[in-house]
Amino acid sequence: MYWKATQYPQLKNLSRAEQRHIIAEALKRHARWGEVRFWAVLVGAFGIVLSYIYVAAASEAPEWVAWLLPFLCGGLFFGYLLWEINGPCYRAVQVYLAHRT
Numbered sequence: 001m002y003w004k005a006t007q008y009p010q011l012k013n014l015s016r017a018e019q020r021h022i023i024a025e026a027l028k029r030h031a032r033w034g035e036v037r038f039w040a041v042l043v044g045a046f047g048i049v050l051s052y053i054y055v056a057a058a059s060e061a062p063e064w065v066a067w068l069l070p071f072l073c074g075g076l077f078f079g080y081l082l083w084e085i086n087g088p089c090y091r092a093v094q095v096y097l098a099h100r101t
Contacts, residue, residue, distance in 0.1 A: 001082070001086055002085055002086055002090065003082070003085070004085065005019075005023050005085055005089055005090075005093070006019045006020075006023075008090060008093055010093060010094070010097050011023075011093070022093065022096065022097070023089070023093060025096060026089075026092040026093045026095070026096035026097075027089060027092055029092070029096060030091070030092035030095045030096055031088050031089060031091075031092040033088075034084065034088060034089070037080075037084070037088075038084075041076070041077060041080045042077070044076075045073040045076060045077055048069065048072070048073055048076075049069055049070075049073060052065070052066070052069055
């Protein structure tokens with residue numbers, strides 16, 4: 001599991017600027033839906049918070065749930081980022097480097 005895209009083995013001996021250039025080009029060419037997924041997850045996280053506010057106003061929800069929501073949304077977003085780094089982004093870099101050489 002990679003925690004950031006610069007940890008990919010294919011990018012290990014490259015400079016930071018070259019790593020970022022390769023990742024940006026790979027995502028631009030081979031990961032077309034990445035931006036849409038990012039915004040969908042962000043809107044979903046805000047939707048969770050807004051739906052809780054709407055439901056809490058209509059019913060008596062426990063107070064601890066309000067403290068749990070930011071951690072839940074943050075955990076979901078962090079999980080999405082890890083999935084994106086280890087899934088679509090990694091595959092895009094592999095395809096880009098295969099076509100580049």
